[in-house]
Amino acid sequence: MAEFKDRKREMKELKETLDKKGFAFEIIYGRRRIGKTELILQATKKKKRVYYLAIGENNLERFYNVCVGYDKNIKILKKDYDVLFDYLKDNAEVVIIDEFQNIIKENPEFLKLFQAIIDTNLKSSNLKLFILGSSVSIITSKILSYQSPVYGRKTASMKLKNISFLDLKEFFPKTDMEELIRIYGFADGIPFYLIKINKGFWEWITDELKREKGFLRDEVDFLMKLEFEDSSTYKLILNAIANGKNTINEIKDFIKVRRTDITPYIRNLIEVDFIKREVPLIENQKSRFGRYYLKDNFMKFWFRYIYPNLSSLEQGIFKIENIKKDYSAYLGPVFEEVIKQILPNLEFFDFSKIGRWWHKDKEIDIVALNEESKEVLFGECKWKDKVDAEKIVFELRNKVQYFNWNNEKRKEYFAVFAKSFKNKIKEFDGKKVFCFDLKDIEKISMR
Numbered sequence: 001m002a003e004f005k006d007r008k009r010e011m012k013e014l015k016e017t018l019d020k021k022g023f024a025f026e027i028i029y030g031r032r033r034i035g036k037t038e039l040i041l042q043a044t045k046k047k048k049r050v051y052y053l054a055i056g057e058n059n060l061e062r063f064y065n066v067c068v069g070y071d072k073n074i075k076i077l078k079k080d081y082d083v084l085f086d087y088l089k090d091n092a093e094v095v096i097i098d099e100f101q102n103i104i105k106e107n108p109e110f111l112k113l114f115q116a117i118i119d120t121n122l123k124s125s126n127l128k129l130f131i132l133g134s135s136v137s138i139i140t141s142k143i144l145s146y147q148s149p150v151y152g153r154k155t156a157s158m159k160l161k162n163i164s165f166l167d168l169k170e171f172f173p174k175t176d177m178e179e180l181i182r183i184y185g186f187a188d189g190i191p192f193y194l195i196k197i198n199k200g201f202w203e204w205i206t207d208e209l210k211r212e213k214g215f216l217r218d219e220v221d222f223l224m225k226l227e228f229e230d231s232s233t234y235k236l237i238l239n240a241i242a243n244g245k246n247t248i249n250e251i252k253d254f255i256k257v258r259r260t261d262i263t264p265y266i267r268n269l270i271e272v273d274f275i276k277r278e279v280p281l282i283e284n285q286k287s288r289f290g291r292y293y294l295k296d297n298f299m300k301f302w303f304r305y306i307y308p309n310l311s312s313l314e315q316g317i318f319k320i321e322n323i324k325k326d327y328s329a330y331l332g333p334v335f336e337e338v339i340k341q342i343l344p345n346l347e348f349f350d351f352s353k354i355g356r357w358w359h360k361d362k363e364i365d366i367v368a369l370n371e372e373s374k375e376v377l378f379g380e381c382k383w384k385d386k387v388d389a390e391k392i393v394f395e396l397r398n399k400v401q402y403f404n405w406n407n408e409k410r411k412e413y414f415a416v417f418a419k420s421f422k423n424k425i426k427e428f429d430g431k432k433v434f435c436f437d438l439k440d441i442e443k444i445s446m447r
Contacts, residue, residue: 010039014026014043018044018128021126023123023128023129023155025118025150026128026156026158027144028133029139029157030136030273031272032192032223034161034191036134037098037132038191039160041096044130047094048091048092049094049095050070054099054103057106059102059103059107064084081113081117082113085121086121088127092127093127093128094127095128095129095130100132100133101134111143114150123153136271161189162188162190163190165180165189165337165342168184168194171191171194178438179201181331182327183197183201184338185300185331186298187297190296190298193298196208205320205323216306217313217314219298220299220307227268233255233262234274237269238303240255241292241293242294242299246292248262248292273295274299278290278293278355279291280355281354281369289358289359297337305323305326309322331383342445345445348368348377349373350370352369352372354369359402362399363399365380366381374411376403376406377413378399378415379416379417380392380396381418382416383418384418386420387416387418387420387422389421389422389433393433396414412431413431414428414432415433418436419437420437421437
């Protein structure tokens with residue numbers, strides 16, 4: 001198992017559960033590669049535990065064999081889930097069932113049996129039962145929903161998300177800010193991808209793309225097949241969004257589907273964390289101005305650089321220069337996301353809301369609000385060197401007049417974030433301006 005790098009908050013919560021008396025039934029779920037297994041194994045490494053990885057068939061037989069490996073006395077017991085859990089509740093501290101959705105797929109009636117086991121055998125014990133799932137759709141619909149047989153039995157659930165950009169230093173302690181952003185543009189905060197990068201990013205990605213059995217070519221297909229039986233339409237939608245088609249009509253036009261309602265597909269993609277819907281800051285969540293975006297950088301990278309070039313990759317003729325010459329432009333929106341995560345470390349004021357804003361052809365990268373004090377920070381992010389701060393703020397000020405929020409009462413600040421500046425300024429039109437280059441950002445991110 002790879003060295004465990006992070007998840008301090010999640011680890012603390014799990015240890016609190018493990019140290020309590022009484023039965024616990026916790027659900028840990030999230031997309032593949034997010035680090036669920038490593039987290040629970042790390043948290044329970046000093047406990048008497050049974051760990052079982054479910055597959056597509058013969059799960060009872062395999063679970064029984066794992067239990068026998070844990071305790072030879074189980075050999076005399078019947079191959080029956082009820083019997084096995086009745087024994088384990090008194091002879092183990094922790095039971096972990098990983099990829100739990102595979103048991104449900106094999107036996108749709110299993111959850112009813114599982115409910116009876118919890119109610120009859122486990123709820124008065126001290127056993128800590130953890131189920132892990134990578135199929136977000138199955139976990140939410142079959143286990144967490146009100147209709148589930150085990151609804152109300154769980155003591156906690158934890159949806160594991162990508163780690164923050166601020167935590168990348170745990171993986172790359174000697175790496176500078178520019179290289180960290182390059183890495184983040186590929187791997188996002190997904191531990192499985194981060195731990196694969198064992199040298200400089202460009203050197204590593206060059207080598208990985210040359211590998212015939214590298215994981216990159218098939219990774220997205222692998223992730224999609226876990227969630228969808230027929231992934232073809234979903235893949236078309238993801239590719240459309242990756243190509244800048246951010247509204248329902250734009251997506252439908254791009255994929256040439258006119259009679260099919262793609263709303264259910266969009267809803268499912270949101271549920272499994274492949275895409276997200278954003279509205280302009282200060283708009284209602286149901287706003288008709290909502291846009292759809294791929295949710296993590298790995299998906300963005302794959303659809304931009306891998307998917308269109310699968311043929312040349314298979315032929316071994318793909319050139320890394322094709323990525324290098326475009327990567328700076330690609331990192332622009334990635335840089336915005338990095339800044340949003342770093343902003344709470346800045347000492348402007350306490351933000352109650354932060355996000356992007358747009359209106360017709362006007363768009364502002366970052367708007368941060370304090371709704372109580374009526375302070376607002378307008379920010380632009382430029383993944384470029386030698387940025388002219390005064391020019392950027394001039395353009396920003398012209399867009400700000402269309403931002404209708406406490407127009408007569410608000411106190412405005414401007415900020416520009418860039419790789420480097422031709423000139424920094426501290427004031428424009430009587431208002432404070434903050435300029436942050438990569439060196440400044442690196443210092444802030446260490447706070």
